[in-house]
Amino acid sequence: QVRLVESGGGLVQAGGSLRLSCARSGSILRPNAVGWYRQTPGKQRELVAVIDDGGITNYADSVEGRFDISTNNAKNMVYLQMNSLKPEDTAVYYCSATYYRGTYWGQGTQVTVSS
16 A cells, blocks of 8 residues: 655745655555645645656646755655745645556645745
8 A cells, every 4th residue: 555644844934945755655666646736724635746757747837936846766755845935835735646546645744834
């Protein structure tokens, strides 16, 4: 069973930075894609950034130029560097890993940006 564990969330002032990490275990297969999503109360989970196994990235318009997704495949890690944070970035951030058989999710980590 694939397991994803996020870390690195917290409270930061607007304009600050945070780096989220996601540790993946439970499968020797590399996922087709890994990514970060976020969700606020009453809203649907939305894509933040995704990177496929070819290294192609895709970002939400709202974070383009501020966030950077990266991986360390040797360590089964995926990262999200978040810069110039805004209060509207406040959300629970979830790590995902997509395989042919389905998508797996972490438990989420809270990011709160104060104004």
